[in-house]
Amino acid sequence: MKPQYLLLIDDEAPIRDLLSHFLKTNGYRVHAASGVHEALREVRKEAPDLVISDLQLDDGDGFEMIKEIKTLCPTTPVILLTGVLFDGEVVDKTLKDLIDRYLEKTTPLTKIAETVKELLPAT
Amino acid sequence: MKDATLKRLAYVFLFISAVLIAIALLAVRNIRLTAEASDWVNHTHSLIDRIDNTRSGLLRSEACLRAYAATGESGDLLTLNRALGAMRSELELALLMADEHSEPELHARLQEIDSLSESHTEVARKIVTARQAKTLPTLRHELDSFARSDTLGQIEQGLAYVKSELLTRLTERDTQLYLQVQSTRWSIWSGVVLDLLLLGAAGWLIRDDLANRRRAATALEEANAQLEVKVQERTAELQAANQQLSLDNLERQWANQALEHQLHYNHRIVECISDLVIVLTKAGHITRVNTAVLRFSGWDAAELVKEPFDKLVRLTGTGETPSAPSPDALNKRIADAMKDGRDLVDQAGLALGSEGREAHARVSLYPLRDQNKIIGGILTLRLTAHS
Numbered sequence: 325m326k327p328q329y330l331l332l333i334d335d336e337a338p339i340r341d342l343l344s345h346f347l348k349t350n351g352y353r354v355h356a357a358s359g360v361h362e363a364l365r366e367v368r369k370e371a372p373d374l375v376i377s378d379l380q381l382d383d384g385d386g387f388e389m390i391k392e393i394k395t396l397c398p399t400t401p402v403i404l405l406t407g408v409l410f411d412g413e414v415v416d417k418t419l420k421d422l423i424d425r426y427l428e429k430t431t432p433l434t435k436i437a438e439t440v441k442e443l444l445p446a447t
Numbered sequence: 448m449k450d451a452t453l454k455r456l457a458y459v460f461l462f463i464s465a466v467l468i469a470i471a472l473l474a475v476r477n478i479r480l481t482a483e484a485s486d487w488v489n490h491t492h493s494l495i496d497r498i499d500n501t502r503s504g505l506l507r508s509e510a511c512l513r514a515y516a517a518t519g520e521s522g523d524l525l526t527l528n529r530a531l532g533a534m535r536s537e538l539e540l541a542l543l544m545a546d547e548h549s550e551p552e553l554h555a556r557l558q559e560i561d562s563l564s565e566s567h568t569e570v571a572r573k574i575v576t577a578r579q580a581k582t583l584p585t586l587r588h589e590l591d592s593f594a595r596s597d598t599l600g601q602i603e604q605g606l607a608y609v610k611s612e613l614l615t616r617l618t619e620r621d622t623q624l625y626l627q628v629q630s631t632r633w634s635i636w637s638g639v640v641l642d643l644l645l646l647g648a649a650g651w652l653i654r655d656d657l658a659n660r661r662r663a664a665t666a667l668e669e670a671n672a673q674l675e676v677k678v679q680e681r682t683a684e685l686q687a688a689n690q691q692l693s694l695d696n697l698e699r700q701w702a703n704q705a706l707e708h709q710l711h712y713n714h715r716i717v718e719c720i721s722d723l724v725i726v727l728t729k730a731g732h733i734t735r736v737n738t739a740v741l742r743f744s745g746w747d748a749a750e751l752v753k754e755p756f757d758k759l760v761r762l763t764g765t766g767e768t769p770s771a772p773s774p775d776a777l778n779k780r781i782a783d784a785m786k787d788g789r790d791l792v793d794q795a796g797l798a799l800g801s802e803g804r805e806a807h808a809r810v811s812l813y814p815l816r817d818q819n820k821i822i823g824g825i826l827t828l829r830l831t832a833h834s
Binding site: 336344 | 706
């Protein structure tokens with residue numbers, strides 16, 4: 325069975341590497357993009373089953389990019405993984421039309437994995 | 448276990464071999480004895496025949512002698528001579544057959560009979576001579592002597608004795624041979640039974656050893672299976688522990704990375720503010736400043752750490768004109784506000800720097816709280832004009 329495809333977007337290489345390695349060991353196929361342009365190019369090439377994205381990126385705004393991704397793949401769930409926003413519940417309420425879940429960057433990996441599993445379509 | 452069984456089996460087969468060899472030797476010996484006994488029996492029967500023939504010749508010679516003495520027929524004389532000749536030749540043969548060393552008594556008795564037969568032959572010749580001479584008195588005298596003589600009786604007795612002795616020996620030899628055959632039979636059967644018992648014992652030893660080996664092999668297989676299960680369980684535990692360790696390690700790296708990111712981000716927030724930001728302890732000593740402070744004051748961080756806040760700021764009272772006479776009293780307002788946990792917002796003051804540098808600024812103090820406790824304060828200075 326083909327593993328599910330996750331797109332990870334973060335401009336910090338250590339964050340990308342760690343999270344990518346962790347998700348791969350959990351059996352997912354992962355592409356790690358460092359910026360908006362690379363992420364959108366990958367989405368156009370192959371629609372991911374789930375997107376995990378930071379908000380502040382070097383070459384563009386994360387909100388705008390997520391909007392574009394949602395336009396391209398309306399059913400793909402998006403997790404916003406960042407450390408620059410307000411309280412999680414507040415963000416969940418205010419951004420519920422744009423993202424599916426907000427996680428702070430200090431969230432443990434196991435919790436991230438649980439959220440990914442929860443949001444991915446059943447195979 | 449293996450060595451002991453092999454040793455026992457070796458002993459058993461050695462014993463079986465010894466019994467077989469003993470049986471074989473016994474059989475060979477008995478065959479040889481039987482062959483010897485057969486020769487002796489043939490020899491003895493032949494000797495008895497000689498004795499019988501001698502006696503027959505003796506009796507025929509007596510009858511022919513009497514007939515010839517009565518009739519003078521030449522036919523009787525011829526028969527007499529043949530009978531005497533046969534008797535003598537048979538007796539000589541008997542003497543030759545009776546070994547002087549192995550059968551001395553028989554030999555002596557036969558020699559005695561031989562002497563008597565010679566006497567008998569001599570008497571017969573005298574009677575024949577007297578008959579042929581037709582001298583009647585002499586013939587009567589010889590016949591009378593012949594009739595009174597005991598020679599024939601002694602010869603017959605001797606022959607009967609020898610024959611009886613030979614028959615007795617034959618009987619004894621038969622008995623001995625029968626006992627020997629019986630003994631041989633029992634020995635062979637006993638050996639065979641003993642060998643069979645030993646073979647049975649060897650089979651039992653082998654069966655016992657095989658059963659022990661099977662039990663040992665089964666026990667070894669069970670032990671190996673249990674060991675395999677334990678190894679698999681232990682391996683699974685180690686793998687799980689290793690996975691957990693890897694996960695913990697990854698989690699720790701992630702936490703560190705996230706924390707570093709967060710600290711970096713917070714730092715950047717403070718750094719990008721153009722106002723002078725000074726972090727104070729509860730006692731009013733400087734613990735941290737932003738880049739704007741270093742840029743304005745001309746001091747580096749090492750020159751500011753642990754210094755009192757009035758190295759960087761002095762309140763001037765209300766209005767634009769600095770209140771020079773009591774700067775300590777004015778600055779005490781900052782210390783009191785922090786102690787009381789009050790905000791002190793937008794106060795007139797001077798930002799101070801190295802080499803007498805000064806600038807007018809709006810000063811604010813925000814007490815730093817942690818779980819309802821005052822742990823320090825944040826001073827912000829918004830520069831209004833350099834002096």
